[in-house]
Amino acid sequence: MASTAVVKASIDVVQIVGADGVSSKVRAAMGAQYLTWNYGQMGLVATVRLSEPTENKVAWQRFLPTGPVALLPLTDELSSLVWSINSDEARRLLNLTDECFADALNEALWKQHPRHPAVDTATRRLDSILDSLMLRSSAVRQLQPSVAEIEPNSRAAFPLAFGHSTRYMGAGVVLIGDAAHRVHPLAGQGVNLGFGDVKCLTEQLTESVYSGQSIGSKSPLLNYETSRQRHNVPTMLAIDGLQKLYSTEATPIVVLRSLGLQLTHALTPLKSAIMNHAAV
Missing domain, CATH: 3.50.50.60 (FAD/NAD(P)-binding domain)
Known part of the structure; x- marks a missing residue:
């Protein structure tokens, strides 16, 4: 059996x-x-066509009083937009025509905002110190691109928040x-x-x-x-x-963050350490 x-x-x-x-x-x-809090902003995204083809391989970001605007390279002619802005303004921008939206974006990219004299004085003095120590970066400042048009139906927005499990x-x-x-x-x-x-x-x-x-x-x-x-x-x-x-646009904070960016850019080991940590 x-x-x-x-x-x-x-x-x-x-x-x-x-x-x-x-x-x-x-x-x-x-x-x-899950720990979370909202920033009261939205991330407005789109695919944009640049005014002229270029060797588009560097991400570009500008910090505005209303939030940062960034262009991330896709091709020699196209970039991806990430524009952090307060929720009400984001909704208004979403409702604009593509042409008006492109105009608003170019203004955000190129408009010169007034700077407090204390900020200019502090950054000039730090430049002088860095020059005397031979630490000032020799990198050529890259100008931001201009946008010719928005790719049709590419605009969207999502709320921005911090969250951690x-x-x-x-x-x-x-x-x-x-x-x-x-x-x-x-x-x-x-x-x-x-x-x-x-x-x-x-x-x-x-x-x-x-x-x-x-x-x-x-x-x-x-x-x-x-x-x-x-x-x-x-x-x-x-x-x-x-x-x-x-x-914040409080002058002491603006001075400190401007000096911090200058030092980070000038101190190559510090900049490399930040980049290495971010890449892990």
Whole structure:
């Protein structure tokens, strides 16, 4: 008489990777606490055609009293617009014709705003000090491009906010990208943080397999959470601080941030360290 034994085994696996955006249902199902606050701004995006073809390979950003406006290169003729502006003004701009919107954008890119004499005096003095120390950058300032037209049906807007999940992992669940964190676009770091999450999670899961652990065991997921939170939280707080720093026109703050930018540009090791951190 033959008998067959049925053996049941449980295998730990990562059942769900939550990559479902800022309103993540995966995060909600995890019950993770989510810290968030709004900036009272919207990110207005569009694809714009430049006035003339150029070697378009450098991202360009201008900080305005109303918020930063940035052009990110796509091709020699096209750039992607990210314009952070208060919500009411964003809605008004969305309702303009493409021609009027292009005019408003060019004004934002080129209009000269009055500067307090204290700011000019402080920056000139710092320039003199940097020159005497041979630290002043020799880089040629790149002028901002002009926009010829807006690509049809490319305009949209979304609310800007800070958001962070206190946990990135649960039983068989892990969060990455906007499901785990959300930042203001002024530093262009949202996608970098997401790419860093994917890279770190892949490395941790790969290492767990090669070391003989289950792909869904708790250890690699905890390592992922710890590593990414140690990187993401300081980066996010720095971006939030920059947003607040550039949201005021108080003269002492304007002087300090102008001097800070000058020093960062002049001190190559500092600039390199910031760029290396942002690229992780």
